[in-house]
Amino acid sequence: xxxxxxxxxxxASVDERGDADLRQxxxxxxxxxAAAGRLHAVANTRPYPLDPLAPPIELVGATMKFCANAEIxxxxxxxxxxxxxxxxxxxxxRVLRGGRRQISGFYLPDxxxxxxxxxxxxxxxxxxxxxxxxxxxxxxxxxLAARNDNIALQLCAVARRELARAxxxxxxxxxxxxxxxxxxxxxxxxxSPQGDTIELPMSRRDIADFLGLTIETVSRTxxxxxxxxTIALSNARRIVLRNRLALSQMNA
Amino acid sequence: xxxxxxxxxxxASVDERGDADLRQxxxxxxxxxAAAGRLHAVANTRPYPLDPLAPPIELVGATMKFCANAEIxxxxxxxxxxxxxxxxxxxxxRVLRGGRRQISGFYLPDxxxxxxxxxxxxxxxxxxxxxxxxxxxxxxxxxLAARNDNIALQLCAVARRELARAxxxxxxxxxxxxxxxxxxxxxxxxxSPQGDTIELPMSRRDIADFLGLTIETVSRTxxxxxxxxTIALSNARRIVLRNRLALSQMNA
DNA sequence: CGTGCAGTTGAGCAAATTCAACGCTTGTGG
DNA sequence: CCACAAGCGTTGAATTTGCTCAACTGCACG
Numbered sequence: 148x149x150x151x152x153x154x155x156x157x158x159a160s161v162d163e164r165g166d167a168d169l170r171q172x173x174x175x176x177x178x179x180x181a182a183a184g185r186l187h188a189v190a191n192t193r194p195y196p197l198d199p200l201a202p203p204i205e206l207v208g209a210t211m212k213f214c215a216n217a218e219i220x221x222x223x224x225x226x227x228x229x230x231x232x233x234x235x236x237x238x239x240x241r242v243l244r245g246g247r248r249q250i251s252g253f254y255l256p257d258x259x260x261x262x263x264x265x266x267x268x269x270x271x272x273x274x275x276x277x278x279x280x281x282x283x284x285x286x287x288x289x290x291l292a293a294r295n296d297n298i299a300l301q302l303c304a305v306a307r308r309e310l311a312r313a314x315x316x317x318x319x320x321x322x323x324x325x326x327x328x329x330x331x332x333x334x335x336x337x338x339s340p341q342g343d344t345i346e347l348p349m350s351r352r353d354i355a356d357f358l359g360l361t362i363e364t365v366s367r368t369x370x371x372x373x374x375x376x377t378i379a380l381s382n383a384r385r386i387v388l389r390n391r392l393a394l395s396q397m398n399a
Numbered sequence: 400x401x402x403x404x405x406x407x408x409x410x411a412s413v414d415e416r417g418d419a420d421l422r423q424x425x426x427x428x429x430x431x432x433a434a435a436g437r438l439h440a441v442a443n444t445r446p447y448p449l450d451p452l453a454p455p456i457e458l459v460g461a462t463m464k465f466c467a468n469a470e471i472x473x474x475x476x477x478x479x480x481x482x483x484x485x486x487x488x489x490x491x492x493r494v495l496r497g498g499r500r501q502i503s504g505f506y507l508p509d510x511x512x513x514x515x516x517x518x519x520x521x522x523x524x525x526x527x528x529x530x531x532x533x534x535x536x537x538x539x540x541x542x543l544a545a546r547n548d549n550i551a552l553q554l555c556a557v558a559r560r561e562l563a564r565a566x567x568x569x570x571x572x573x574x575x576x577x578x579x580x581x582x583x584x585x586x587x588x589x590x591s592p593q594g595d596t597i598e599l600p601m602s603r604r605d606i607a608d609f610l611g612l613t614i615e616t617v618s619r620t621x622x623x624x625x626x627x628x629t630i631a632l633s634n635a636r637r638i639v640l641r642n643r644l645a646l647s648q649m650n651a
Numbered sequence: 652c653g654t655g656c657a658g659t660t661g662a663g664c665a666a667a668t669t670c671a672a673c674g675c676t677t678g679t680g681g
Numbered sequence: 682c683c684a685c686a687a688g689c690g691t692t693g694a695a696t697t698t699g700c701t702c703a704a705c706t707g708c709a710c711g
Contacts, residue, residue, distance in 0.1 A: 241570070244651040249573050251566060264563035292552070299551040300541075306558035311516035313565035314503060318493070320572035321501050321611045324699065351658065359573045364699060366659055383658060383707095399496040576667065603690065613668060618691055635675095635690060 208283035213274035220261065222271045228282050230261040235278020236348040239270040240356065250357040252312060253349060255338055262309055275348045320359050322398070327358040328368040329397035332378065336388050343388040351383075460535035465526035472513065474523045480534050482513040487530020488600040491522040492608065502609040504564060505601060507590055514561050527600045572611050574650070579610040580620045581649035584630065588640050595640040603635075 292299040
């Protein structure tokens with residue numbers, strides 16, 4: 148009964164094998180979530196049909212589904228879990244004074260996220276498109292880490308990777324609009340399974356809020372790059388890199 | 400003989416208790432350093448008199464002295480050590496295409512630095528003013544960590560703090576010139592021992608390269624803040640916060 | 652066949668950079 | 682002691698960049 152309720156209202160579902168505590172938390176979280184309607188995230192938050200297939204549990208945790216724009220966690224909440232994208236994609240962000248939004252990272256399949264410097268989330272996380280996410284209890288991981296040095300060091304490695312990502316982001320923000328877009332495209336391409344073809348899951352607004360630009364500037368920069376034959380825009384969400392060298396020269 | 404050589408040419412010295420391996424490395428490093436003369440860091444790199452007093456070793460390591468603008472480590476070098484500021488201050492940075500420089504962080508007494516995501520330094524580090532720095536061998540720390548879970552978790556904590564710092568930096572870079580300067584001042588004040596009075600160790604160029612602005616914009620913004628009575632500039636390197644509220648409103 | 656949303660394009664404007672000059676302090680040498 | 686060069690910081694004017702506001706296109710959905 149509880150499960151059917153959150154399926155109708157929450158935009159998130161948990162596979163059957165999740166433990167009771169986790170399910171409880173998920174229900175309390177997502178019952179109130181659809182009504183939140185935060186900035187830029189009001190549309191398309193509809194119930195999502197429960198996937199009958201249980202996806203493989205990659206680590207200690209349960210797999211959850213989030214439909215597009217559903218909140219995974221919110222800024223200020225206690226950071227009790229780690230997350231890993233299975234399918235789909237996720238954005239993490241903060242909302243600044245004046246309603247502006249800073250997206251701090253995009254997470255694609257296999258990426259880990261939710262590792263916060265403190266005990267509570269300094270960012271919010273939302274699914275960009277319908278996504279499956281593995282949820283791991285942080286205390287369980289730390290408990291394992293206490294018994295297994297290797298896991299502790301792996302956690303360390305995750306933190307360091309996240310640090311590298313944040314530094315790369317700062318590097319992007321140092322540059323001109325063209326440099327930022329070029330760097331973003333190169334990064335996305337390096338994470339894309341299809342080499343030079345990028346399938347963007349996120350909107351222009353997301354890109355703009357990640358790069359610290361306006362959607363107009365992002366759009367103009369992309370069309371300018373296309374007119375120079377540096378990239379090709381098959382459609383708005385599908386970009387092919389035609390001249391990586393030119394892009395890297397704009398970036399660094 | 401080796402020691403006298405590096406004292407004359409290197410701008411760095413190591414206290415007597417440093418182990419032989421460390422001394423060897425330091426000598427090879429700093430013999431060639433004075434001639435490097437990198438961007439923005441050519442002036443005032445003279446020999447520094449050896450301090451006869453051995454400062455307390457706070458962690459597993461040796462204390463070294465660096466005179467103003469001396470290089471502590473360089474981008475691309477293997478990251479074999481962690482560092483902690485004892486006195487003075489340190490900047491870490493990368494040099495971008497076109498000769499621009501991105502300062503990624505300022506480190507004041509007690510701050511740890513040199514924790515890199517990979518096995519080699521992704522940034523360079525330089526003393527801003529004459530400084531004393533504790534140097535700890537990374538492998539020693541990791542070895543300790545392997546035997547002591549607590550140390551492993553502490554290393555994790557350091558990484559997470561560094562992550563928070565990088566995220567805060569990205570947040571700064573998202574804002575207007577005024578917002579960046581305001582955020583910078585608030586951060587420096589929060590790390591200052593004297594409350595509202597900030598004694599800046601770094602030049603306008605350093606600040607500009609940290610905030611992604613030009614020195615002119617930094618200067619203009621500061622004088623503008625002073626004319627609004629938000630801050631007072633006793634002299635160029637000494638700033639007093641007069642209206643923290645106004646600053647925080649500009650920042651977030 | 653509208654309606655609504657995402658994306659693009661254009662014109663005018665504000666913000667920050669560039670280029671240039673100037674003041675202040677400091678250290679050097681006559 | 683003064684003259685003077687060198688750095689650092691500030692100020693001004695012109696230019697460039699990216700933003701704001703607005704219109705318009707294309708596509709998906711009902």
